[in-house]
Amino acid sequence: MKARLQTSMGQQLVMTPQLRQAIRLLQMSTTELEIEIAEAVETNPLLEWTEEAPLSAEPGSAESSQAADTDEYGREDGPNEDWTPDEGTWATGGGGEEDDNGSAAERVAEPETLADHLLWQLHLSHLSERDRRIGAALIDALDEDGYLREPLSAIAEALAPGTVASEAEIQTVLHQVQRFDPVGVGATSLGECLSLQLDALSADTPGRDLARRIVAGPLERLPRIGAAGLAQEFKLPLEDIEEAIALVRSLDPRPGKQLGAMSSDTYVVPDCVIWRQRGIWRVALAGRSQPRITIHRGYEQLIRSCGEADAGYLRGQLQEARWLLKSLEARGETLLKVANSLLRHQAGFLEFGEQALRPLTLREIAGELGLHESTISRAIARKYVRTPRGTIPLRAFFASGIDTEGGGEASSTAIQAMIRRLIEAENPRKPLSDAKLADLLKSSGVPVARRTVAKYREAMNISASHERVRIG
Numbered sequence: 001m002k003a004r005l006q007t008s009m010g011q012q013l014v015m016t017p018q019l020r021q022a023i024r025l026l027q028m029s030t031t032e033l034e035i036e037i038a039e040a041v042e043t044n045p046l047l048e049w050t051e052e053a054p055l056s057a058e059p060g061s062a063e064s065s066q067a068a069d070t071d072e073y074g075r076e077d078g079p080n081e082d083w084t085p086d087e088g089t090w091a092t093g094g095g096g097e098e099d100d101n102g103s104a105a106e107r108v109a110e111p112e113t114l115a116d117h118l119l120w121q122l123h124l125s126h127l128s129e130r131d132r133r134i135g136a137a138l139i140d141a142l143d144e145d146g147y148l149r150e151p152l153s154a155i156a157e158a159l160a161p162g163t164v165a166s167e168a169e170i171q172t173v174l175h176q177v178q179r180f181d182p183v184g185v186g187a188t189s190l191g192e193c194l195s196l197q198l199d200a201l202s203a204d205t206p207g208r209d210l211a212r213r214i215v216a217g218p219l220e221r222l223p224r225i226g227a228a229g230l231a232q233e234f235k236l237p238l239e240d241i242e243e244a245i246a247l248v249r250s251l252d253p254r255p256g257k258q259l260g261a262m263s264s265d266t267y268v269v270p271d272c273v274i275w276r277q278r279g280i281w282r283v284a285l286a287g288r289s290q291p292r293i294t295i296h297r298g299y300e301q302l303i304r305s306c307g308e309a310d311a312g313y314l315r316g317q318l319q320e321a322r323w324l325l326k327s328l329e330a331r332g333e334t335l336l337k338v339a340n341s342l343l344r345h346q347a348g349f350l351e352f353g354e355q356a357l358r359p360l361t362l363r364e365i366a367g368e369l370g371l372h373e374s375t376i377s378r379a380i381a382r383k384y385v386r387t388p389r390g391t392i393p394l395r396a397f398f399a400s401g402i403d404t405e406g407g408g409e410a411s412s413t414a415i416q417a418m419i420r421r422l423i424e425a426e427n428p429r430k431p432l433s434d435a436k437l438a439d440l441l442k443s444s445g446v447p448v449a450r451r452t453v454a455k456y457r458e459a460m461n462i463s464a465s466h467e468r469v470r471i472g
Contacts, residue, residue, distance in 0.1 A: 022327040026334060027378035030269040030286070037291045037328075046299050046314065046321040050292040114146060114185070114256045115139055115459070120395065121180045123361055124377055127173070133163045134173040138186065140455045146185035146256025147193065148174070158451045184255035191215045197251045210236070210244035219248075270386035272339045272394075274350065281347050283339045285332055286386070293328075295321050334371070338379045341365050342397040349397065350387055354417035360398050415446060416456045423462060431468040 028036060041047045118139045122132055137159050141150045152167040152174075159165060178186040183200045187193035194215040201208055214222065218230060222245070225233070231241040252258070270286045295318070303314045342365070348356035362373045369376070380394035399413045419437055426432045432440070434457065438450045457464075 018323050018327070021323060022330055023378065025327050026331050026375070027381045029382040030271050032382075033331075034291065037293060037324075040321075040324055041293060044317050044321055044324075046296050046317045047293055047324070048296045050294050113459075114142065114144065114259045117259050118142070118177065118180050118185065120398075122177070123398070124373060125176065127176060130163060130165075131173050131176075133160050134165055134170055135177055138170070138174055138177050140452075142185065142256065144256055145254040146182070146187070148186055148188050158449065160449060160452070161447050182252070182255040182258045184252060190253055191219050193253065193255065194219070194248060194251050197255075198247075205247070207240070207244035207247045210234075210240060211247045214244055214248055268384045268391065270391050271335060271383045272385040274339075274343060274385055274387045276350075276388070281343055281350060283336070283343050283385075285336055290332055291328065293325070295325070334375065334379050335383065337369055338365060338376060339385065339394070341368055342394065346397045350389060353389070355414050355421070357397075357399050357413045357417075362398065415441065415448060416460055418444070418446070419453060419456055420460060420462070423457075423468070426468075429469065431465040433465045 025033065025036070041049060119136060122135045122139065125132070125135075127135060134155075137155050138148065141148055141155055141158070143149055152170045155170050156165055156167060174186055178184075178196055180186070184193040184197045187196055195212060198208055198212050198215065213234070214230070218225070218233065222230060227238060227241045227245055230245075231238045234241065272283055273286050274281060274283045276282070299314060300318060303311050303318070306314070342360075343350075345360050345364075346357060348358065362376045365371075366373045366376045383394045384391050385394055396413075418441060422432060422437055422440055434453045435450045437457075438448055438453045441448050441453070462468075
């Protein structure tokens with residue numbers, strides 16, 4: 001063997017500072033973006049606020065998808081029954097009236113449940129459609145702490161009609177679910193939950209290996225024997241044992257509790273606005289999602305006349321300012337593209353409500369726009385849109401689907417709306433059981449299991465049939 005030099009060609013993706021900044025800004029909410037830009041204006045002398053205040057997104061604004069000429073109120077030539085500038089209201093399209101600022105109740109953020117968060121990541125995964133159905137069944141079986149208490153045999157029986165899987169196959173999908181955020185979900189015991197969290201730590205974390213031995217063995221006896229007894233059992237110094245125990249105590253024994261704890265009075269700022277004009281749905285960026293900043297021309301001209309050291313500093317700040325403006329422009333364009341695409345796919349949802357929400361995945365939107373699924377995920381993360389039906393998260397436009405007997409698909413949200421409608425129309429003296437609801441849905445061409453109906457009913461906070469009995 002001898003040393004030699006050789007050349008080769010290859011391609012690789014390099015994360016430049018500009019790309020990192022664009023990705024970071026894209027996944028920020030409107031409130032976080034305002035804070036980020038305010039800090040940039042304070043620290044960069046080449047940035048300044050424009051004199052004009054940001055304009056709210058209205059029909060006819062420059063950012064809207066409207067191409068026709070508009071007047072000062074955003075109206076096209078001729079009468080328009082959908083937009084009333086004097087009263088500042090949108091036509092409801094069946095969703096109830098609202099003023100220009102929107103009621104406070106419509107800007108309240110819905111708390112995200114653990115199941116919602118995990119199902120969202122499941123749709124982002126590269127699993128097959130069959131494995132996704134298995135993953136959805138596993139997520140449905142998790143309790144509020146994030147643990148899987150049911151045996152895998154029960155999961156196999158609860159799979160959707162037409163899906164058959166062995167316990168080994170379900171176990172393989174479970175390992176994928178256990179990699180989701182928050183770390184530790186999907187565990188079958190406390191020891192496994194803590195072990196999953198330790199596995200996610202860096203290998204050079206002090207006390208990590210010893211902590212794994214503790215959670216895999218004498219974890220339940222630890223309160224009784226203490227650190228000293230554990231040191232004697234492992235024949236290790238007491239300091240090492242205490243370090244490992246401190247690491248174990250820093251873990252979360254109930255990872256599922258991290259979600260769903262959002263207060264009901266948390267307010268959100270819409271990033272987009274959707275309205276209907278002359279029977280056509282349109283979308284625009286909200287004014288607060290388009291910060292009005294520009295480059296300070298006085299400092300820019302000063303670069304030519306100041307000393308070399310000062311000129312170098314100002315040039316660096318000028319370059320950062322241009323990067324920020326370019327990233328903000330790209331963020332707005334991406335968000336508007338995604339919102340327009342969602343509007344094209346889910347116009348029926350805005351017209352008729354949840355029962356018209358069609359199944360839609362990140363992959364469909366990404367393929368249509370020529371973007372990566374992760375880009376779509378970042379673009380809609382913590383983003384909200386104001387519609388005639390209220391202020392809703394962009395994530396609400398996505399829904400998993402169930403095959404129907406007619407050859408199409410029905411979204412899980414639409415099925416929940418169907419269940420709610422059936423329960424509202426039931427005889428109060430003889431409420432419909434979950435099995436009866438499943439039969440009625442099947443007769444409508446939507447075959448779902450009884451257990452699935454029960455899960456959807458519980459997700460809507462609807463009591464069981466024996467608790468809904470009303471006499472008189």
